[in-house]
Structure formats: structure tokens, C-alpha cells
Amino acid sequence: MRYPMEMIVSDLACARGGVPVLEGVSFTLAAGQALLLRGPNGIGKTTLLRTLAGLQPALAGQVSVPPETMAYAAHADGLKATLTVTENLQFWARIFGQRGIDRALEDFNLTDLAGRAAQNLSAGQKRRLGLARLLVTGRPIWVLDEPTVSLDVASVALFGAAVRRHLDGGGAALIATHIDLGFPAGQLDVTPFRAQPRGLDHFDEAFA
Amino acid sequence: MIALLLRDLNLAVRAGGGFGLGLAFFLIVTVLVPFGVGPEGAILSTIAPGILWVGALLACLLSLDRIFALDFEDGSLDLLATAPIPLEGVVAMKAAAHWFTTGLPLTLAAPVLGLLLNLDGAGYGWLVASLALGTPALSMIGTFGAALTVGLKRGGLLLSLLVLPLYVPTLIFGAETVKRGADGMATGTALMMLGAITLAASALLPFAAAAAIRINLR
Amino acid sequence: MSLWEYANPQKFMQTSSVLLPFVSVLTAVCLVVGLVWGFFLTPEAANFGSTVKIIYVHVPSAMMAINAWVMMLVTSLIWLIRRHHVSALAARAAAPIGLTMTVIALITGAIWGEPMWGTYWAWDPRLTSFLILFLFYLGYIALWEAIENPDAAADLTSVLCIVGSVFALLSRYAVNFWNQGLHQGATLSLDKEENISDVYWLPLVICIAGFVLLFVTLVLVRTRTEIRARRIKALVARERMG
Numbered sequence: 331m332r333y334p335m336e337m338i339v340s341d342l343a344c345a346r347g348g349v350p351v352l353e354g355v356s357f358t359l360a361a362g363q364a365l366l367l368r369g370p371n372g373i374g375k376t377t378l379l380r381t382l383a384g385l386q387p388a389l390a391g392q393v394s395v396p397p398e399t400m401a402y403a404a405h406a407d408g409l410k411a412t413l414t415v416t417e418n419l420q421f422w423a424r425i426f427g428q429r430g431i432d433r434a435l436e437d438f439n440l441t442d443l444a445g446r447a448a449q450n451l452s453a454g455q456k457r458r459l460g461l462a463r464l465l466v467t468g469r470p471i472w473v474l475d476e477p478t479v480s481l482d483v484a485s486v487a488l489f490g491a492a493v494r495r496h497l498d499g500g501g502a503a504l505i506a507t508h509i510d511l512g513f514p515a516g517q518l519d520v521t522p523f524r525a526q527p528r529g530l531d532h533f534d535e536a537f538a
Numbered sequence: 539m540i541a542l543l544l545r546d547l548n549l550a551v552r553a554g555g556g557f558g559l560g561l562a563f564f565l566i567v568t569v570l571v572p573f574g575v576g577p578e579g580a581i582l583s584t585i586a587p588g589i590l591w592v593g594a595l596l597a598c599l600l601s602l603d604r605i606f607a608l609d610f611e612d613g614s615l616d617l618l619a620t621a622p623i624p625l626e627g628v629v630a631m632k633a634a635a636h637w638f639t640t641g642l643p644l645t646l647a648a649p650v651l652g653l654l655l656n657l658d659g660a661g662y663g664w665l666v667a668s669l670a671l672g673t674p675a676l677s678m679i680g681t682f683g684a685a686l687t688v689g690l691k692r693g694g695l696l697l698s699l700l701v702l703p704l705y706v707p708t709l710i711f712g713a714e715t716v717k718r719g720a721d722g723m724a725t726g727t728a729l730m731m732l733g734a735i736t737l738a739a740s741a742l743l744p745f746a747a748a749a750a751i752r753i754n755l756r
Numbered sequence: 757m758s759l760w761e762y763a764n765p766q767k768f769m770q771t772s773s774v775l776l777p778f779v780s781v782l783t784a785v786c787l788v789v790g791l792v793w794g795f796f797l798t799p800e801a802a803n804f805g806s807t808v809k810i811i812y813v814h815v816p817s818a819m820m821a822i823n824a825w826v827m828m829l830v831t832s833l834i835w836l837i838r839r840h841h842v843s844a845l846a847a848r849a850a851a852p853i854g855l856t857m858t859v860i861a862l863i864t865g866a867i868w869g870e871p872m873w874g875t876y877w878a879w880d881p882r883l884t885s886f887l888i889l890f891l892f893y894l895g896y897i898a899l900w901e902a903i904e905n906p907d908a909a910a911d912l913t914s915v916l917c918i919v920g921s922v923f924a925l926l927s928r929y930a931v932n933f934w935n936q937g938l939h940q941g942a943t944l945s946l947d948k949e950e951n952i953s954d955v956y957w958l959p960l961v962i963c964i965a966g967f968v969l970l971f972v973t974l975v976l977v978r979t980r981t982e983i984r985a986r987r988i989k990a991l992v993a994r995e996r997m998g
Contacts, residue, residue, distance in 0.1 A: 347904070347905055347993075348905055348906060348907055348990075348993070349993045349994075349996075380756070383620050384619075384620060385616060385619060385620065385755050385756060386755070386756030387756065398622050400620065401620075402616065402617065402620045403617075404613055404616060405613070406611070406612050406613025406614075406616070407612070407613060408609075408612055408613040408614040408616070408617040409612060410545070410549055410612070410614075412549060412552040412553055413545070413548070413549070413552075417548075421541055421542075421545050422617070424541035425541055425542065425618070425621045425622075425623060426621060426622060427622060463617075527994050682919065686899065686912050686915070686916060687899075687902070689903075689908075690902055690903070693902075696895075696898055696899065696902050699891075699894060699895045699898055700895040700898075700899060700916065702891070703888055703891040703892050703895060703920070703923070703927075704919070704920070704923045706888055706923070706927045706930065706931075707923065707926040707927050707929075707930040710927075710930040710931065710933070710934045711930060711933070714933070714934060727933070728933070731930070731933075735926070743919070746915055746918070746919050749911075749915055750912055750915050753908050753911040753912055753915075754908065754912070756908070
């Protein structure tokens with residue numbers, strides 16, 4: 331990748347709906363590394379990822395990361411039903427100031443579907459298109475929330491290969507997932523970081 | 539940012555109803571009024587400026603809740619918020635797309651409807667001028683209202699309640715321009731105020747709207 | 757010791773519980789003295805008859821309708837800048853009071869307008885502006901009610917309050933441009949020597965003081981309620997977390 335990058339998260343606390351869910355989260359993600367977030371449903375993985383992506387403010391702690399290096403992908407793919415696969419990808423490429431979507435189409439085996447409207451894709455195909463979007467952002471740090479939902483075994487392998495190529499190219503990936511993606515990656519179980527209710531003495535200014 | 543504008547226009551064309559619905563609503567409102575107040579030409583030509591402006595305003599209101607709702611539901615708004623273009627720019631482009639799909643067609647169709655309402659001959663130029671100057675403000679103010687209510691399940695009615703009071707000055711200066719123009723009076727002040735509202739709204743409201751979206755996304 | 761210490765909910769609850777009895781008594785005294793004096797102990801005006809006495813409710817409520825919005829604007833700004841929850845909750849507490857004051861001003865104005873102008877309602881700039889203000893209050897309160905997350909609701913209503921204030925001022929100007937009206941000028945102003953005769957002036961000032969105190973009392977009570985409601989919500993959320 332073009333510039334050296336590293337994501338350093340220190341003592342991060344985040345809240346969902348005004349209630350703290352995780353606190354004291356610290357880790358470092360360097361170029362070429364992948365980190366899988368583990369933990370039971372509802373523990374706050376999505377909240378953590380949204381906080382890291384800058385969509386919501388952190389309660390405490392710091393996220394140190396070079397500006398405009400993160401590409402975020404969540405449960406919703408951000409696809410427009412009436413646009414074709416090519417048009418959807420081209421739109422996001424232009425928004426991120428990139429050109430060339432052919433590699434993304436090839437990597438996720440979408441070339442044959444390129445002219446089809448997104449509303450005529452299956453759930454798994456839509457998901458692949460949503461993930462192909464990551465490649466056209468040109469950003470080195472991928473922040474992914476359950477990327478393999480509704481993917482079949484072959485597509486998971488495609489995704490795994492794409493992530494591995496991304497890592498080899500100097501990128502990094504932070505992925506919340508429950509399954510094995512078939513490439514070497516660090517694991518971070520967020521269960522120990524579950525926020526403890528504070529004593530009632532502090533229960534004033536923030537009402538939490 | 540132009541890509542966003544083009545995509546929104548493209549979507550409006552393909553989904554159908556983007557251009558047509560507001561326009562059809564404007565037509566129906568204008569056609570219904572004579573049934574309500576009677577066919578006398580004198581009365582109609584007196585109320586024509588007001589009816590045309592209120593009709594255009596309601597037609598604008600109709601499509602406001604779709605400005606951000608679709609992008610919010612399919613996750614595009616999250617992705618746009620993390621994209622390199624500033625959210626203020628996204629808001630401005632959304633308002634521009636709304637204007638191209640509602641304000642502009644309304645402006646072009648208004649003279650025909652003015653004919654139906656027996657608008658005075660001197661008023662047509664001012665009708666088009668005031669709508670061309672004023673409808674961008676309606677789109678921009680409406681986009682701000684849509685940004686406030688984007689996360690709400692049933693935001694439509696609340697959106698109208700929030701936006702309509704904000705539309706009052708634009709409506710007053712717009713209808714006043716046409717009324718004075720039709721009566722052969724000076725329209726300078728009203729038209730200039732209309733332009734001022736549009737310029738100030740386009741300059742300042744994107745910041746307020748972008749702030750509201752950031753709050754709604756978190 | 758800084759002023760902002762009172763923005764701490766606990767400190768606010770303590771201070772307001774001490775203040776409330778005094779303010780309440782003072783409110784009652786001012787309102788009783790002002791209204792009784794105004795209604796029963798002033799002569800009837802030559803050209804107005806006894807209808808003039810509605811001024812003791814009409815003018816103070818109209819003033820408070822505007823002042824309540826100004827107070828909401830200030831507390832909204834404090835919330836956005838300094839993130840004090842009490843400030844946001846005070847804005848929320850003031851809105852229904854401001855709405856009520858607006859309604860009182862509109863209704864007493866209609867009652868007064870009938871004998872004076874021969875109509876309950878006229879599209880006069882002042883009357884119209886109050887009607888628009890009424891709509892702004894409605895929208896503001898509806899937005900508070902519609903949003904689940906209390907912090908997001910506080911943020912969004914604050915943004916609406918700021919933008920709304922600009923548009924409310926603009927509407928005032930636009931309405932003046934649209935129609936010059938029937939309504940007389942301001943009853944009290946600093947730059948004029950004498951607006952109404954002294955007989956009416958003193959009870960009116962007492963009534964205005966009474967309405968200001970009434971507003972303060974009600975805002976204190978309602979802010980206390982909002983703080984308690986907010987605490988309960990936070991406690992329930994803690995419970996759910998286990």
C-alpha cells in the first residue's frame with residue numbers, strides 16, 4: 331500500500347443507546363495483519379466497529395489511525411436495487427476517488443453478473459457485491475461486520491482469498507465473525523471488556 | 539460529489555414517480571381548487587398566486603421523506619458518512635437532486651397551471667421567476683427536516699410538522715412576488731428576499747443537516 | 757466555585773429543592789397582588805371599558821411566550837457546547853410552558869379583540885407571528901417525543917431550536933412585509949416616555965414579575981421531573997444490562 335499504517339486502539343469504551351457496553355478495549359493492528367473479533371451476540375461488536383469507523387463517538391479512550399484509511403462494511407450492503415452491478419461498483423469507486431472496478435468484479439466472481447440489476451441478485455450475490463465494494467475504495471484498513479452472512483462455502487473461500495491478497499499487499503483487516511475464514515489471523519475475544527456498571531456515586535452528570 | 543447527484547437523478551428516473559409524482563400532485567391540487575371555490579374567473583385570478591405557491595410547496599413536501607430514508611435503510615448513508623466526501627457535500631447534493639426532480643419540473647409546469655387558474659397576464663414571468671428562485675430554498679429546508687427525522691420509523695408526519703413553519707417566509711415572499719407582479723406593482727423587495735433566503739439556506743443549512751445526520755447515525 | 761457546578765444534576769436537585777418554596781410563595785404573592793389590583797382596583801379606561809383589564813394576563817403571557825423560546829435557545833446552546841444534561845432537560849421542560857403561554861396569549865387576545873376590533877381573529881402580523889410561534893413549539897415538542905435515545909433527542913432538538921429561531925425571526929419580518937396590522941405597538945418600552953398611564957402601569961409590572969416567577973417555578977419543577985424520569989430510564993437500562 332501507499333503509506334505505512336497502523337491502527338492503535340487504547341482503552342476504548344463505547345456505548346449503545348447511551349448505555350456503556352464495552353470498556354478498556356486495547357489492541358494494535360499493523361499492516362499485513364488481520365484480527366478477528368469474537369464474542370457472543372449482543373456483546374457490542376457492532377458498536378465497537380461503528381465507533382472505530384467514526385460513526386459514533388467513543389465514551390473514553392483513543393483510536394489512533396491515519397485519516398481516511400478505513401473502509402467500513404456492515405450488515406447492509408448499500409446497494410441500489412435498480413442499478414446494475416457495474417453501476418453500483420462504479421458509483422462507490424467514484425465516491426472514493428478511484429477508478430477501475432474490473433479487479434473487484436473478478437475477485438468476487440461477479441464478471442458474469444456485471445450487467446444485471448442488483449434487485450435480480452440472490453442474497454449471497456448481493457453480499458459478494460457489497461464486499462467487492464471494499465476493493466474499489468482503495469483503503470488499506472477494512473473494518474467488517476459479519477462479512478460472511480448468507481455466503482456459501484465457495485464464496486467464503488473467495489472472500490478469504492481476497493482478504494489474504496489484501497493483507498499481502500500491506501492492508502489490514504478487522505473482522506467480527508463467528509466462523510473460520512481460512513487464513514492466519516489474530517483473535518480478540520471482547521467478552522472480558524464488557525462494561526461493568528459503575529457505582530451509584532458516579533450516577534449523576536451522564537446518567538449512566 | 540457529482541457522482542452522487544447523477545446517481546440520485548438516475549435512481550429517480552428508473553424508479554419512476556421521481557419526477558412524475560410531485561408534478562401530478564401539483565396538477566391535482568390546482569385542478570381541485572376551482573371545484574372548491576367556484577368557477578368565477580375574478581376570484582380565481584385573485585387567489586391564483588397563493589394557490590400555485592401553496593400547491594408547489596405541498597408537492598415539494600410530498601417527496602421529502604424519501605431524501606435520506608432509502609439511503610438510511612440500505613446502509614448507503616453509513617458508507618457515505620465514512621467516505622472521503624464531506625457529509626455537508628452529501629447533504630447539498632441530496633438537496634440539489636431533490637430540486638432537479640421536484641422544484642425544476644414544478645417551475646416549468648407552473649405557467650400551464652396558471653392558465654387554468656386565470657392568472658393575470660403580467661404574473662406569468664414573475665411566477666416562473668419566483669418559483670425558480672424560491673424552490674431551491676424549499677428543497678434545502680426540506681432536506682434539513684429530512685435529516686432531523688431520518689432515523690425515525692414514522693417520520694413522515696413529524697417531518698411535515700417540522701418543515702411547514704420553516705416554509706412560511708419563503709411562501710410569503712414567493713406568493714407576494716407573483717401577486718404584486720400580477721397587479722403591476724414593484725416586486726423587487728420580495729424577489730430579492732426570496733433569493734436571499736435561497737442563498738442563505740444553501741450556504742448554512744447543509745452544516746445543520748449534516749450535524750443532524752451524524753447524530754442520527756450514531 | 758463555578759456557575760457550572762449547578763449543572764450537575766445532584767447539585768441542581770439540592771439547590772432547586774431549597775429554592776422552590778421561596779420562588780413558589782413569591783410567585784403566588786406577585787400574581788395575587790398584581791391580578792387583584794389590576795382587576796378590581798383600577799378604573800375602567802375611557803375608550804376601552806372594562807375589557808382593558810385582560811391586559812394583565814395578555815401582556816405577561818405574550819412576553820413569556822417569547823422569553824421561554826429565548827431561554828430554550830440559550831439552554832440548547834449550553835447543551836451543544838458544554839454537554840450539561842440539566843441544560844438540555846431544562847429546555848425540554850420549558851417547551852410545554854412556552855406553548856401554554858402562547859395559547860393563553862392567543863386566547864386572551866381573541867377575547868380582547870372581539871370587543872375592540874369586532875373580530876376574534878385577524879391576520880395581523882403580531883397575531884400571525886404568535887400562531888407561527890405556536891407551530892414552532894409544537895414541532896419542537898413533537899421531535900423530543902419522537903426520538904428514543906435521550907442524548908440524540910437533546911442534540912436534534914437543540915439544532916432545530918437554533919435553526920427555528922432564525923426562521924422565526926425571518927417569519928416575523930416576512931409577516932410584517934405581508935400585512936401591516938391592527939395591533940397596537942408595544943405596551944411597555946424603554947425608549948418611550950409614557951405608554952400607558954401610571955394607574956395601570958404598576959399592577960402590570962407586578963403581573964409581569966408574577967408571570968416570570970411562575971415560569972421559573974414551573975421550569976424548576978418540570979426540570980426536576982425530567983431529571984428523575986431520566987434517572988429512572990438510566991436505572992432501568994442498568995438493570996437490563998445485569
